[in-house]
Every structure is written in structure tokens, then in C-alpha cells.
Amino acid sequence: MMSFAQWGNALYFGKKSYGVIPRKRTFAGIACALMAVSIILMATLGFNQSIEFTGGSQFTVAGSAQTDQQAAYDALAGEGITSDVRVSALGADSIRVQTASLDTATSAAVRDALAQAYGVDSADVQSNSIGPAWGADVTKKALQSLVIFVALVTVIMTVYFRSWTMSCAAMIALAHDMLVTVAVFALTRVEVSPATVIGFLTILAYSLYDTVVVFDKVRELTRGVWDQKRFTFGELVNLAVNQTMVRSINTSIVAVLPVAAILFIGTWLLGSGTLTDISLALFVGMIAGAYSSIFVASPFLVILEERRARTREHTAAVEAARARGTESAEGTTPAAVRVAPVVPGHHLGQAAQPVRKNRRNR
Numbered sequence: 001m002m003s004f005a006q007w008g009n010a011l012y013f014g015k016k017s018y019g020v021i022p023r024k025r026t027f028a029g030i031a032c033a034l035m036a037v038s039i040i041l042m043a044t045l046g047f048n049q050s051i052e053f054t055g056g057s058q059f060t061v062a063g064s065a066q067t068d069q070q071a072a073y074d075a076l077a078g079e080g081i082t083s084d085v086r087v088s089a090l091g092a093d094s095i096r097v098q099t100a101s102l103d104t105a106t107s108a109a110v111r112d113a114l115a116q117a118y119g120v121d122s123a124d125v126q127s128n129s130i131g132p133a134w135g136a137d138v139t140k141k142a143l144q145s146l147v148i149f150v151a152l153v154t155v156i157m158t159v160y161f162r163s164w165t166m167s168c169a170a171m172i173a174l175a176h177d178m179l180v181t182v183a184v185f186a187l188t189r190v191e192v193s194p195a196t197v198i199g200f201l202t203i204l205a206y207s208l209y210d211t212v213v214v215f216d217k218v219r220e221l222t223r224g225v226w227d228q229k230r231f232t233f234g235e236l237v238n239l240a241v242n243q244t245m246v247r248s249i250n251t252s253i254v255a256v257l258p259v260a261a262i263l264f265i266g267t268w269l270l271g272s273g274t275l276t277d278i279s280l281a282l283f284v285g286m287i288a289g290a291y292s293s294i295f296v297a298s299p300f301l302v303i304l305e306e307r308r309a310r311t312r313e314h315t316a317a318v319e320a321a322r323a324r325g326t327e328s329a330e331g332t333t334p335a336a337v338r339v340a341p342v343v344p345g346h347h348l349g350q351a352a353q354p355v356r357k358n359r360r361n362r
Contacts, residue, residue: 011242018245021238024299031176031296038183045186050193050277051130052138056084057102059111060126061095064118072097075117079109101129142197149201150174153208161215165304170211173297177207177288184284191277199278203285210251210293214244218301225314232315234302241298252290259283 010016020027051058061072069087072095076085084100097114107127115122150171157167181203185192217240225233263279305311 007246011245017238017242019238020241020294020298021234021302024234024302027295027299028303031172031292031300035176035179038179041183041186042179045189047186047192048189050191050196051098052194053192055101055131055133057099057107057110057127057129059097059099059107059114060090061097061114061118061120062093062124062126063120064093064095066118067093067095069095071117072114075113076110079106079113081106081110101131138194142194145197145201149204153204157208157212160212161219163219165301165308166215166218168304169297169301170208170215172300173211173289173292174204174207176292176296177203177285180288181281181285184280188280190280193277195275195278196281199281199285203282203289206255206286207289207292210248210289211297213247213251214241214293214298215301217244218298226310229318229321232318233305233311234315237298237302241294245294248290248293252286256283256286259286 007016011018067089069089072087073085076082076097076099081099081102086098088096090096095114095118097110099110102110107129111125111127112122115125153174154167154171157170158164161167178200181200184190185196218237221236221240222233225231225236259279259282262275263283306315
């Protein structure tokens with residue numbers, strides 16, 4: 001059985017290859033379907049927004065001997081508060097209670113009721129209130145940050161790769177990762193907080209990093225692609241995807257494992273409200289980013305390139321050369337890409353190599 005290292009070497013040198021680009025329209029269709037479903041989920045289900053976005057009152061009970069959430073619901077019901085109440089455990093001895101905005105007198109009554117329900121002193125129940133105007137300002141700033149980030153990245157990608165098709169393909173992959181991650185929050189009803197927004201911005205950077213790694217290899221392999229008739233643009237992109245596949249997998253595993261530990265340990269041991277928001281965003285976003293760099297960005301890059309006349313003409317010329325069975329300047333026309341292309345030239349022979357001087361004759 002082939003080891004992981006042998007598998008990686010076989011992928012790099014083209015001895016083993018997965019046809020990602022030959023199935024580019026299938027993967028592009030899957031990506032479009034995922035984005036469409038994500039938009040539908042967000043539109044129909046909405047989000048479970050935290051108090052920072054909606055505004056309201058929050059109470060935190062610390063040092064409690066028991067964390068039964070029903071006790072909080074009963075305490076608030078005794079004060080006539082039964083709607084818009086959210087209770088979650090924070091660690092092993094704390095409870096967080098969120099309600100709609102309450103006046104000062106009602107807040108004091110709720111604080112005393114929670115202290116009595118959990119057997120703690122009133123001083124151990126912290127309370128604070130957040131107005132809806134502050135939550136609206138947080139939402140506005142978050143959207144502004146996202147728009148500015150995407151605009152700057154689009155310009156930087158275009159300048160860096162000197163190719164608008166690479167920039168557009170990277171942005172499509174970025175939109176795929178963002179929509180899928182946000183849809184998971186709409187589906188699971190995990191609370192969306194300012195920490196979640198930080199997680200979203202972080203996965204955008206991670207997604208771009210993985211895509212840039214693949215596109216750097218694409219740029220390397222496709223340098224001078226129009227001057228040869230052995231390989232099509234799509235074949236070289238497919239080789240680049242296979243050559244960077246192992247690196248993408250390794251990078252993703254190393255990044256996802258600690259985040260998964262935070263997500264699952266935080267949820268099971270510390271309570272669902274502790275670090276779940278940001279860790280879930282990172283967990284889903286990193287996996288989606290690794291997937292999209294190979295199965296979204298690369299297929300869309302080839303699809304966009306094949307809309308250009310230059311690419312179509314070159315592909316037709318390569319296929320015509322293969323049909324004639326002729327030989328190009330680089331050698332016999334291959335059936336598949338097996339090695340990375342080299343700079344045109346030839347080996348000068350052993351006689352052209354530097355000769356080491358015999359020191360005994362000096």
C-alpha cells in the first residue's frame with residue numbers, strides 16, 4: 001500500500017493524478033448549488049444574534065453550586081418575564097441570562113431573583129444593559145470591515161497575479177467559504193456575536209492563503225504556456241492542483257485540530273456559550289477554505305480562462321497537434337501531464353560541465 005509520502009510524490013511528479021479540472025463544471029455546479037442553498041437558509045432561517053447586536057439586558061451568575069438552566073427560567077417567570085429569554089451555562093459554576101431591555105427597577109428585581117434561585121449573594125450576579133443603537137453600530141462596522149477587506153483583497157490579488165481571472169476565481173472561492181460558514185450558523189442556531197465576526201474575517205484570510213498557494217503553483221507551471229503545444233492551460237492547472245494537494249491537506253489538518261479541540265472541549269466541558277461562536281466559524285471556514293482552493297477556485301479559473309479567445313485557440317492547437325501525432329519542440333506529445341514544464345533549452349552534455357582541477361599537479 002502506498003504511504004502518504006509516496007502518494008504525495010506521485011501526485012507531484014504526475015505519476016498519479018486526480019481529474020479535478022476535467023470535471024470542472026461538475027465542481028463549479030456543486031459550488032453554485034451550495035452557495036444558493038446557503039443564501040436560502042440565511043433568508044428563511046435568519047440568525048440567532050447575540051445581545052451585542054439586538055440590544056437587551058444580560059445577567060451573569062458566578063460561583064453557583066448548580067447550573068440548572070430551568071432555575072433561571074423559573075426565576076424570570078416569577079418576575080413576569082417569559083419571552084425573549086436565553087439561558088446558557090458558562091463553565092462549571094456560572095450561568096448567563098439574556099433578556100429584552102429592562103428598566104433599572106426590573107433589573108434589580110431579576111438580579112435578586114437569580115441570586116436566590118442559585119443560592120449566591122446578589123453581588124455575585126453581574127448585570128449590564130446594551131442599547132439597540134450600539135448593536136446597530138456593531139453590525140454596520142462589521143459590514144464595513146467586510147466590504148473594505150474584500151475590495152482591498154481584490155485589488156491586491158489582481159496586482160499580485162497580474163490576472164483578473166485569478167482574482168475573480170479567488171473571490172468566488174471566498175464567497176463560497178463565507179456563505180457556507182454563515183449558513184452553518186443559520187442552520188445550527190449558534191449565537192452570532194462580535195467574536196463570530198472576528199472568526200469570519202479570520203477565515204477570509206485563511207481561505208485566501210490556501211488559494212494563493214495553489215495559484216502560485218499555477219502561475220509557475222503556466223509561465224510561457226502559450227509558447228508550447230504539449231499541454232493545455234487546463235492540464236497544467238490540474239497538475240498544479242495535484243502538486244499542492246498534499247500541502248493543502250497538511251496545512252488544513254494542522255490548523256483545524258486545535259480549533260476542533262477548542263470547539264468540542266469548549267462545548268462539552270465549558271458549556272455551549274463558551275468560545276463556541278468563534279471556534280465554529282474557524283472550524284467550518286478552514287475546512288471550506290481548503291476545499292474551495294482546490295475544487296472551487298481552480299475550476300472557476302479554468303472556466304474563466306476558457307472564455308478568452310487566446311486560451312481557446314491554444315487548446316485547439318494542442319488538440320490538433322495531438323490528433324496529427326506530430327512532435328513538438330519539447331519532445332513527443334504525451335497522453336497526460338507527468339512532469340512540470342521546463343524552460344525551453346537542451347542538455348549540453350557531460351563535456352560542458354566544469355572540470356575539477358587536479359590539485360596534485362598544481
